[in-house]
Amino acid sequence: GAAVDQKRWTLNDFDIGKPLGRGKFGHVYLAREKRSNHIVALKVLFKNQLKQSQVEHQLRREVEIQSHLRHPNILRLYGYFYDQKRVYLILEYAAKGELYKELQKCKYFSERRAATYVASLARALIYCHGKHVIHRDIKPENLLVGAQGELKIADFGWSVHTFNRRRTMCGTLDYLPPEMVESVEHDANVDIWSLGILCYEFLYGVPPFEAKEHSDTYRRIIQVDLKFPSRPVVSSAAKDLITQQMLVKDSSQRLPLKKLLEHPWIVQNADPSG
Numbered sequence: 001g002a003a004v005d006q007k008r009w010t011l012n013d014f015d016i017g018k019p020l021g022r023g024k025f026g027h028v029y030l031a032r033e034k035r036s037n038h039i040v041a042l043k044v045l046f047k048n049q050l051k052q053s054q055v056e057h058q059l060r061r062e063v064e065i066q067s068h069l070r071h072p073n074i075l076r077l078y079g080y081f082y083d084q085k086r087v088y089l090i091l092e093y094a095a096k097g098e099l100y101k102e103l104q105k106c107k108y109f110s111e112r113r114a115a116t117y118v119a120s121l122a123r124a125l126i127y128c129h130g131k132h133v134i135h136r137d138i139k140p141e142n143l144l145v146g147a148q149g150e151l152k153i154a155d156f157g158w159s160v161h162t163f164n165r166r167r168t169m170c171g172t173l174d175y176l177p178p179e180m181v182e183s184v185e186h187d188a189n190v191d192i193w194s195l196g197i198l199c200y201e202f203l204y205g206v207p208p209f210e211a212k213e214h215s216d217t218y219r220r221i222i223q224v225d226l227k228f229p230s231r232p233v234v235s236s237a238a239k240d241l242i243t244q245q246m247l248v249k250d251s252s253q254r255l256p257l258k259k260l261l262e263h264p265w266i267v268q269n270a271d272p273s274g
């Protein structure tokens with residue numbers, strides 16, 4: 001609630017629990033806010049690393065953007081605080097952890113599970129785009145799973161408000177659409193491309209343009225050099241959605257997210273509760 005946002009937090013307000021994961025800039029811990037017993041995730045970032053990488057402005061933008069986003073499939077950022085050496089992000093705790101670990105464990109997802117996740121992501125992105133926010137870094141590492149198995153998009157460290165579309169390269173290459181790889185102007189349609197990459201990866205266990213060398217991935221993206229392995233067997237409805245509607249080079253020809261939710265493959269396979 002409002003109280004959570006305005007209060008000046010300090011580390012003393014929390015009991016720190018087990019580590020949940022480690023990122024490039026710091027670790028994430030399970031934590032409990034002492035007064036409310038509210039369980040949260042606490043991401044600890046080291047100021048000197050943020051300074052070295054000149055990303056402080058991105059962090060401020062993330063906190064600003066996230067403070068206005070409220071959606072069941074978007075991980076909440078409740079607030080932040082800092083001390084001498086560190087910045088702390090107070091985050092919603094996703095009890096079932098990182099989606100990519102689940103994907104590694106079961107190699108690939110069923111069409112029902114993949115469609116359910118894609119529909120949840122589409123609803124979250126429709127909500128973000130409605131607020132002129134594009135995430136730009138939709139990949140399994142940024143997807144978490146809540147206690148009821150629901151998907152949560154996390155880490156808006158690369159998100160921007162669409163009025164200032166930036167051209168910097170961001171995140172891993174695998175999920176970037178041609179217009180970002182060619183670093184031309186880009187808009188909310190970049191997230192539809194990334195959702196197409198994710199849909200492919202949910203169904204096959206690997207992203208479609210994966211290659212040993214960056215230069216090969218780059219070329220495969222630009223050429224939309226898409227191949228479907230013969231195993232696992234995937235319905236033609238799913239393949240049509242990916243090839244005809246999402247991984248389309250001309251960003252204006254990609255299926256609008258609202259239409260995606262009406263696509264037969266989604267309607268027939270996605271669990272409506274998300």
Ligand SMILES: Cn1ncc2ncnc(NCCc3cnc(NC(=O)Nc4cccc(C(F)(F)F)c4)s3)c21
Pocket residue numbers: 020021023025028041043045050055056057058059060062075089091092093094095096097098144154155156157158
């Ligand atoms: C692993 N795990 N398991 C359960 C669980 N529950 C909740 N959270 C978890 N993990 C944390 C997920 C994150 C959410 N938001 C983030 N935001 C961020 O990391 N931002 C950020 C960092 C460094 C630099 C920049 C900058 F400056 F470049 F912008 C921005 S990380 C969990």
